[in-house]
Amino acid sequence: MATDTEVDLTPRLKTDEMLINMGPQHPATHGVLRLILTLDGEIVRHTEPILGHLHRAQEWQGQNRTWFQYQALIDRVDYLSGMFTSWAMARAAEVVDGCEVPERAEYLRVMVSEMNRITSHLLWLGTYLIDLGAMFGFPFYPFREREKLLELFEEIAGQRMMFNYIRIGGVMRNPKDAWLSKLKKFTEEFPDRVDEYEAIVTENPIFLKRTKGIGILRKELGMDYGITGPSIRASGVNIDLRRTKPYSVYPKLKFDVPVNDRDGDTFDRYIFRIREMRQSNEIIKQCLDMLPQGEISGKKQIAGLRVKAGEGFAAVESPRGTLGCYIISNGSDRAYRIKWRNPSFCNLSILPELLKNHPIADVMAIFGSIDVILPDVDR
Amino acid sequence: MRNGAEILKLGTLTITWWCIIFGAVWIACYLVGVAIPMLLSSYDSDAARITAETCRALTPILSVLVFIPINAMFMVLFERRGLAIFTVRLGPNRVGPDGYLQTAADAVKLLFKEDITPHGADAFMFTLAPIVFFAPSIFGAMPLLAAVTNYHELFQIVNLPTGIFFILAASSVPVVGIVMGGWASNNKYSLVGGLRSAAQAISYEIPLVLSLVTICLLAGSLDVVEIMKQQAGGILNWNILGGGALRGLDSALALKFSNSAPALQELSAKSFDQVLKTAYSDPAAAALGLVAGQDSMATIASIIAVVVLMACVLIAAGLYMTGACAEINRIPFDLPEAESELVSGYNTEYSGIKFAIFFLAEFTNLFVVASIFVVMFLGGGDCPVPAWLGNMLGGPQMASAINQVLSPLIAIKFVDPPTLFAAIWVILKVYGIVFFAVLVRGTLPRFRIDQLMDFGWKRLIPLSLIVFVLVVFAREFVNVHVGS
Numbered sequence: 001m002a003t004d005t006e007v008d009l010t011p012r013l014k015t016d017e018m019l020i021n022m023g024p025q026h027p028a029t030h031g032v033l034r035l036i037l038t039l040d041g042e043i044v045r046h047t048e049p050i051l052g053h054l055h056r057a058q059e060w061q062g063q064n065r066t067w068f069q070y071q072a073l074i075d076r077v078d079y080l081s082g083m084f085t086s087w088a089m090a091r092a093a094e095v096v097d098g099c100e101v102p103e104r105a106e107y108l109r110v111m112v113s114e115m116n117r118i119t120s121h122l123l124w125l126g127t128y129l130i131d132l133g134a135m136f137g138f139p140f141y142p143f144r145e146r147e148k149l150l151e152l153f154e155e156i157a158g159q160r161m162m163f164n165y166i167r168i169g170g171v172m173r174n175p176k177d178a179w180l181s182k183l184k185k186f187t188e189e190f191p192d193r194v195d196e197y198e199a200i201v202t203e204n205p206i207f208l209k210r211t212k213g214i215g216i217l218r219k220e221l222g223m224d225y226g227i228t229g230p231s232i233r234a235s236g237v238n239i240d241l242r243r244t245k246p247y248s249v250y251p252k253l254k255f256d257v258p259v260n261d262r263d264g265d266t267f268d269r270y271i272f273r274i275r276e277m278r279q280s281n282e283i284i285k286q287c288l289d290m291l292p293q294g295e296i297s298g299k300k301q302i303a304g305l306r307v308k309a310g311e312g313f314a315a316v317e318s319p320r321g322t323l324g325c326y327i328i329s330n331g332s333d334r335a336y337r338i339k340w341r342n343p344s345f346c347n348l349s350i351l352p353e354l355l356k357n358h359p360i361a362d363v364m365a366i367f368g369s370i371d372v373i374l375p376d377v378d379r
Numbered sequence: 380m381r382n383g384a385e386i387l388k389l390g391t392l393t394i395t396w397w398c399i400i401f402g403a404v405w406i407a408c409y410l411v412g413v414a415i416p417m418l419l420s421s422y423d424s425d426a427a428r429i430t431a432e433t434c435r436a437l438t439p440i441l442s443v444l445v446f447i448p449i450n451a452m453f454m455v456l457f458e459r460r461g462l463a464i465f466t467v468r469l470g471p472n473r474v475g476p477d478g479y480l481q482t483a484a485d486a487v488k489l490l491f492k493e494d495i496t497p498h499g500a501d502a503f504m505f506t507l508a509p510i511v512f513f514a515p516s517i518f519g520a521m522p523l524l525a526a527v528t529n530y531h532e533l534f535q536i537v538n539l540p541t542g543i544f545f546i547l548a549a550s551s552v553p554v555v556g557i558v559m560g561g562w563a564s565n566n567k568y569s570l571v572g573g574l575r576s577a578a579q580a581i582s583y584e585i586p587l588v589l590s591l592v593t594i595c596l597l598a599g600s601l602d603v604v605e606i607m608k609q610q611a612g613g614i615l616n617w618n619i620l621g622g623g624a625l626r627g628l629d630s631a632l633a634l635k636f637s638n639s640a641p642a643l644q645e646l647s648a649k650s651f652d653q654v655l656k657t658a659y660s661d662p663a664a665a666a667l668g669l670v671a672g673q674d675s676m677a678t679i680a681s682i683i684a685v686v687v688l689m690a691c692v693l694i695a696a697g698l699y700m701t702g703a704c705a706e707i708n709r710i711p712f713d714l715p716e717a718e719s720e721l722v723s724g725y726n727t728e729y730s731g732i733k734f735a736i737f738f739l740a741e742f743t744n745l746f747v748v749a750s751i752f753v754v755m756f757l758g759g760g761d762c763p764v765p766a767w768l769g770n771m772l773g774g775p776q777m778a779s780a781i782n783q784v785l786s787p788l789i790a791i792k793f794v795d796p797p798t799l800f801a802a803i804w805v806i807l808k809v810y811g812i813v814f815f816a817v818l819v820r821g822t823l824p825r826f827r828i829d830q831l832m833d834f835g836w837k838r839l840i841p842l843s844l845i846v847f848v849l850v851v852f853a854r855e856f857v858n859v860h861v862g863s
Contacts, residue, residue: 139466141467
């Protein structure tokens with residue numbers, strides 16, 4: 001018989017796959033990410049993230065604003081951890097310029113950025129629980145503590161989110177003694193609060209059911225995709241710039257970098273962020289004890305701030321991963337070229353791999369667990 | 380008590396709104412059910428008699444129609460303020476004095492919003508869906524009305540011999556409305572929400588019904604008024620504590636603590652232990668004892684049966700609450716409107732008055748399932764303090780004092796004390812359950828749909844069947860409501 005009589009052996013009962021647009025106006029995609037999901041029933045077979053809804057030409061703006069102006073803008077890239085974007089840029093500019101940063105300024109930088117790491121993780125914790133459907137109860141508790149830190153930020157930087165506190169060469173303002181004692185009080189009560197969160201969440205059976213074994217990120221896959229931050233540490237890769245490529249005064253401080261010993265799921269990513277918050281709290285405590293007296297800026301903070309000609313790269317460990325900044329300066333009052341390496345952008349690239357063959361209800365559980373900030377993706 | 384002030388505010392708010400709800404319903408019922416027929420009775424004509432009878436017959440419907448919107452409005456506010464307390468916030472406190480009118484303002488806003496029918500939607504089905512969703516919660520709860528008003532003569536008309544059967548049948552209709560709305564919206568998220576709702580309702584209705592069937596088995600009746608009446612006489616008689624298995628203990632304690640002279644005489648004749656013994660040696664248990672040739676065997680069998688019954692009924696109550704949460708789509712079973720997945724599920728495309736009806740019905744359903752729980756497990760309008768304890772605490776004096784105060788109102792038939800007390804207890808208990816539901820909402824994340832199905836079919840349904848079978852056997856060894 002000829003080939004045209006061959007029987008088609010594929011199952012006849014195959015249903016159509018459904019294309020569904022998640023976002024950019026979906027209530028659960030933080031910011032404006034659009035995901036084109038191909039669904040087989042409720043199972044996600046293919047994901048295509050569409051980026052760029054929040055593109056604000058941050059790199060181009062860096063070439064068209066003076067250093068002084070651009071410092072104020074750059075907080076907006078990762079609006080939940082503005083201290084780190086400022087710091088990454090300040091460090092890169094300092095590498096290029098070669099200016100000295102006073103030790104007191106370095107301690108203050110470490111202090112405020114660890115505070116910012118805590119606020120960022122706290123907000124993540126609250127919104128992640130919303131992603132899992134705990135719409136009303138728990139998510140407000142982390143915000144209670146975050147509020148206290150934001151008030152401290154407001155006091156020292158004049159702003160609750162867009163701090164513009166870390167400047168090229170140092171920091172903006174010297175904290176008052178009252179501020180330091182308030183921070184000390186916070187660090188003393190914060191571990192109890194974290195215990196409180198853990199009491200509600202970590203042993204919640206529904207939470208465990210929703211997160212254990214979901215969205216497993218294999219170590220090798222994560223390394224291939226260039227994932228950084230707590231997401232990859234929860235999968236067993238020991239990469240934390242504070243330890244692996246020490247900068248600032250981190251070598252003098254005692255703290256652990258929690259690293260998992262197996263491939264992490266969403267629960268691991270949750271628990272490692274919780275542990276990081278505890279470590280950050282310890283770091284702040286030590287900084288408060290070790291804070292030396294002295295200058296707070298090695299460069300004059302004036303509108304005509306200039307950086308010497310040259311090029312250089314510097315990176316910091318932001319709450320989301322490695323945040324790098326590459327600067328080429330021609331010695332004028334603005335940058336010749338600025339390039340950012342944003343952790344959210346790289347971390348988001350793993351999403352289609354993680355979502356594959358998970359039900360649609362897990363899309364948000366997994367997407368939330370890698371902690372992506374959309375302005376940080378689109379810039 | 381860091382939130383002491385807020386809790387106090389919630390308390391005053393609740394009491395104020397209860398007074399508003401009660402006042403409105405009470406006055407409406409009085410006018411239609413009592414005042415107009417009384418006025419008409421002076422005219423001796425057929426027309427007047429027929430009008431009076433019609434008015435009386437319409438009273439239950441009128442009371443429900445007045446009650447539901449005001450009550451749902453208050454429940455929204457109650458939930459929001461309650462949740463605010465759990466979540467270290469203040470909640471709505473701007474509209475009216477301290478936020479009392481927040482939901483009234485919300486309702487007005489929803490009424491005046493544009494009513495959008497999306498492009499490509501099935502307009503007829505789209506409009507019908509909220510009605511199908513809401514209507515059962517009005518007529519479905521009718522038999523409960525007879526139970527919670529202590530079988531007041533005006534509400535006897537709505538009672539059915541198969542009351543609980545009718546209520547359950549009616550409460551399973553709204554899911555049709557959800558599927559209808561989800562399908563008619565021409566939106567993929569809505570469709571998924573509607574279908575999820577259907578799957579969920581089918582799975583969770585079984586444990587829900589089985590748990591109530593267990594109670595009906597103990598009561599020997601499907602009539603909600605009958606079930607409520609059996610539980611009269613304090614917390615020990617309520618179904619939640621063994622479905623009447625503690626009745627003997629209750630009567631023994633009543634004998635022990637009663638101060639009246641005849642009871643004293645009886646007590647001298649019959650000791651406390653003997654009363655207990657007679658109560659807990661049911662014929663079946665006694666037969667067991669006869670076979671074994673030991674008198675204490677019967678008592679032991681009885682006591683084991685009592686323990687089993689108490690455990691089973693507690694489990695049944697838990698099963699009912701779980702099933703009911705799933706039935707009315709509340710966290711942790713709010714998958715049909717899972718906000719982080721399906722935008723807003725089946726009601727994504729709804730706006731204005733249609734959305735308001737969905738919203739109203741959701742809260743009414745919560746109230747109805749809480750009322751069913753109260754009537755079936757918590758003794759309806761029964762005072763939790765047993766009569767013998769109440770007598771010791773001066774209950775009769777208090778009751779007569781209240782009667783004294785209310786006597787002018789009683790004279791014009793505005794107040795019927797048993798109905799009033801029953802209504803107060805019912806509303807306290809029902810809002811206790813609602814408060815519990817709010818607490819759950821403030822604590823738990825949401826299940827995933829496959830985990831939900833697993834939980835329903837692999838855990839709840841076998842458990843409810845086991846409970847049912849255990850109760851079938853255990854009730855043979857002890858006097859429950861039927862025997863006494």
